[in-house]
Amino acid sequence: MIESDSNSEDLDPETKTDINSGLKEINEKLSCVMLSNEILKNLIPEIVRNVREEITKIFEDKLDKLESRIFEVEIENDKLKKEIEDNKRESAKKKDELRQAIIDIDKTS
Secondary structure: OOOOOOOOOOOOHHHHHHHHHHHHHHHHHHHHHHHHHHHHHHHHHHHHHHHHHHHHHHHHHHHHHHHHHHHHHHHHHHHHHHHHHHHHHHHHHHHHHHHHHHHHHHHHO
């Protein structure tokens, strides 16, 4: 808190009153600034916490979507692997049938 030097005898009473009034006004403004500063000190960590929570939520949502997509791709890959195996078996079966048909044709000729 700012205080005037009341022992100053070379100032007239009106000047002293003006100085005291000015100092009182400055002290009130500084009090408001100090209060604002305290409010900001308390508000900033809360804002940071809220921003961190929002960012975390965004990343969690994206991660969930990516994990879901990976799962879908794995399921599709498994289906395709099964289809490939089925096609290989079918191809081998057709190949054997073709060989047998050629053998049968050779026997009859």
